[in-house]
């Protein structure tokens with residue numbers, strides 16, 4: 001199932017998702033749904049000790065995004081908002097879990113990864129909807145690293161180029177999987193930032209592309225007939 005008016009922004013750490021989320025939402029008159037960073041109680045612990053906190057960090061994030069997701073889908077379907085632009089979708093959470101499980105040091109053990117997938121399957125695959133459009137921002141890992149340094153979050157100091165490279169490879173795989181599942185993907189080269197109005201143009205262009213969506217969550221609309229006095 002897909003939600004009309006649900007746009008996701010995907011991409012590696014530092015590429016520019018949060019900034020574009022705010023700008024694009026403003027331009028489309030949608031609501032921005034941002035990734036919680038300061039309120040995540042595991043993030044700094046995770047970067048200090050990935051093995052110790054990897055699994056619980058993923059569970060926390062999954063729960064956080066699950067709550068966000070249900071709330072905004074309900075608000076879209078009730079017609080309270082036109083739509084949302086979401087900074088990293090719940091679908092992308094699996095990328096991190098998979099990457100940490102495939103890490104040579106098994107940051108997330110096979111047992112924990114299986115439990116996570118079972119939880120994801122139970123919560124997400126059965127209950128949640130796909131975005132109408134997923135925008136994938138891509139830049140080189142060196143550029144992402146420069147942007148991470150520029151924003152200067154203390155806890156991100158331990159991020160390495162290898163970590164970003166592995167994340168990027170997993171993102172490429174993920175984007176193809178989403179495409180196979182029927183989600184419209186808009187890939188944008190974000191090596192240099194583009195003006196928001198250029199992104200708006202691409203969004204409009206892509207929304208006209210045929211898709212294999214079969215079932216939609218559509219916002220309630222006041223039909224014009226309601227105002228017409230029928231005889």
Ligand SMILES: Nc1ncnc2c1ncn2[C@@H]1O[C@H](COP(=O)(O)OP(=O)(O)O)[C@@H](O)[C@H]1O
Nearest residue numbers: 012013014015016017018019020147150151193
């Ligand atoms: N369009 C843009 N114009 C100027 N600076 C940007 C733009 N997008 C991102 N940045 C800068 O790049 C850094 C990373 O961007 P951010 O949106 O926080 O990335 P992400 O959410 O993908 O981790 C920040 O310092 C941000 O201010």
Ligand SMILES: [Mg+2]
Nearest residue numbers: 017018035087
């Ligand atoms: Mg961000």
